[in-house]
Amino acid sequence: MNTFIVTRLILKDWYLNRPLFVAALFTGLLTLGAVSAAKGTQIAVILGVIVLATILIGMGAVIMSSMVNERRQQTLPFVMSLPVSYLEYTTSKLAGSLLIFFVLWLALLSGMIATILVTPWFPHGLIPFIVIMAVEILVTTSLIAAVSVTTESQGWTIGVTQVGGLALNAVGFSIARMPSIGHTMSGPTIQWSSASIFILLAEFMLIALMIGIAFYVQSRKRDFV
Amino acid sequence: MTDLAVQFAGVTKKYPHFALTDIDLELSTGGIMGFVGANGAGKSTTIRILMGLVHQDCGTVDVLGHAMPMQQAVAKRDVGFVSEDMRLYGPLTLAWHMNFVRSIYPGWDQRYAEDLLRRFDLKVEQKIKGLSHGQRVKAALLLALARRPRLLVLDEPTTGLDPVARREVLSELMAVLADEERTIFFSSQNTLDVEQISDQITFIDRGRIIESANKESFLDRWRRMRLMLPPNAVLPRLPGIVEVGGSARLPVLTVSRFEPAMVAACQDAGVAVQAVDAMTLEEIFIVNVQNRREREVA
Amino acid sequence: MYLQIMEQIREKVAVGEWAPGEEIPSIRMMAVAIRVSVITVKRAYLELEREGVIVTQQGKGSFVATDPGLAPRLFDREFNEHIEQAVRIGTLLGLSSQEMALRLRDTASQISENQVRDEDLAKETL
Secondary structure, eight states: OOOHHHHHHHHHHHHHHHHHHHHHHHOOOOHHHHHHOOOOHHHHHHHHHHHHHHHHHHHHHHHHHHHHOOOHTTTHHHHHTTTHHHHHHHHHHHHHHHHHHHHHHHHHHHHHHHHHHTTTTTTHHHHHHHHHHHHHHHHHHHOOOOOOHOOOOOHHHHHHHHHHHHHHHHHHHHHSSSSHHHHHHHHSSSSOOOHHHHHHHHHHHHHHHHHHHHHHHHHOOOOOO | OTTTEEEOOOOOOOOOSOOOEEEEEEETOEEEEEEEETTTTSSSHHHHHTTSOOSSSSSEEEEEEEEEETTHHHHHHGGGEEETOOOOOOTTTTHHHHHHHHHOOOOOHHHHHHHHHHHHOTTTTTTTTGHHHHHHHHHHHHHHHOOOOOEEEEEEETTTTTTTHHHHHHHHHHTTTSSSTTTTEESSSHHHHHHHOSEEEEEEEEEEEEEEEHHHHHHHHHHEEEEEEETOOOOOTTTTTTEEOSSSSSSEEESOOOHHHHHHHHHHHHHHEEEEEEOOOHHHHHHHHHHHHHHOOO | HHHHHHHHHHHHHHTSSTHHHHEEEEEEEHHHHTTTTTHHHHHHHHHHHHHHHHHETTTEEEEEEOOOTTHHHHHHHHHHHHHHHHHHHHHHHHOOHHHHHHHHHHHHHHHHHHHHHHHHHOOOOH
16 A cells, blocks of 8 residues: 555645535534533433534535545546555545544544533533444444445435434434433443443444445446546 | 557457457557547547556556556556546646646656746646636646656547647657657547657547557558549459449549559559549548448448 | 658758758657657658668668769759659640640740849849
């Protein structure tokens, strides 16, 4: 793998999309601020987190589509005229978009955790739930990235985004209902149960799986342009 | 053999409505090959396979000694590719593109690039989306030429250019060939350009190579013979007659394998040879394609 | 196309622009300069060498042949070609050889008269 060319391509994509990233960060922080300011019942908090998560996923999808629209813009022949293999091209797209999303994600997660720790009206027991949901967002976004890069179709990307958003809602509510997690959410301490650890591990494995499948599908393609 | 810059052997690629069949091609280092064909004949597909952007169904493709598409990343270090459907990044400037390409290719020649800027009349600070079609083509060519690649692969480099721009581009292409180690492969619908600067000519039609030959010997073989038939004479049977036109008394034979002895053969048969005309590449191309199509129908 | 190139080179040698023994541009350089394929120029050079107009030495380059009678020979050849052309047209017109010869002589004297007159005019205006 030629890391030099992959890096150059990632930097190129970041440079091209910098206004989008700034807008995404701004929107994310705004939403975070709104959610943080809302005090209330546990249900309200969960809803707030899910709203934040959905918006975050939406941003992820937008970032993904803009990174992967080389074919639509007909710049793909130019990129593929460079000394790069299709595998390296795929890597640059996946890595580039996931990395930038990760930055956004990390910023918002840290912000959320900081808010919980600092403000008095959010119980610290929420944190494991938040983290699980946050990583769930990463899972969904990896799925969107994988679909986006392999299909290069806006239609598919939007479809998967919507399904992902719905799934997130379902996951969010069902995890909140799980006894080992739900009961400790309103508590003042951070408690990691074995269930929550297990869920986290499963999520990371899903992420790896998505990315692996994306690479596999790309390597089987015979017509690149 | 690294003496061949490009080699296709038995390349086939099938699509639902079109197929490239049994493509054989050879281009030696230092030469320039003109690739001629009608729209949809398979020129672009062949070039994409050449660049490793499309994987052939069977057959081997070697570019500068590297097997395509497997080794395309290595091969493309020494190849400059410009195609008609290629676009650069609209919101970015030509200067950005030049820096981008320069950061990737160590062979970038800045002075040559600036020289080309002047001769192609391009402004670095202009955004790509503000350029006309001709300017965009020249910009893409500049980016490919300035890194002095060993092989230039061009898909319709002069299409859509005004006469002045065309002449500039042809000059630059010829200047590339001043270096014996550099090779050019270009496809074009402009038979005049192909006839003028190519060493080798390849015709493609309906996914098959019809001819691939040294230009001069190719042009030598094709002739139009204007004959005058006396009332009772019969047309002599000559090998390689592709087309018979004209009128019954004044037939015009188009032959693809002309020999001076044919003139004698005609005269012996009592047929007067009024003229033996050379044919332009365009005329040969048209006759070739029409002939194949008629034979297919029949 | 290679015929045109040959014609141009022959003219250059005939008028003395390229002196006998002088080096002429290599095939590649010539091709680049006039924007014509290398193979066409190569063909032209080969034919010219066969005619004895130029000489190509492997590894050294191409030179005008060192033949003092070369220039007049080239002009001579051109003269003959033009005469042949005129005769062919004359035949189509139906002229006999005597008529053609007469026309040739008339044209020659006409041109030389014009030349003398032009020279006198030039002298008067100076």
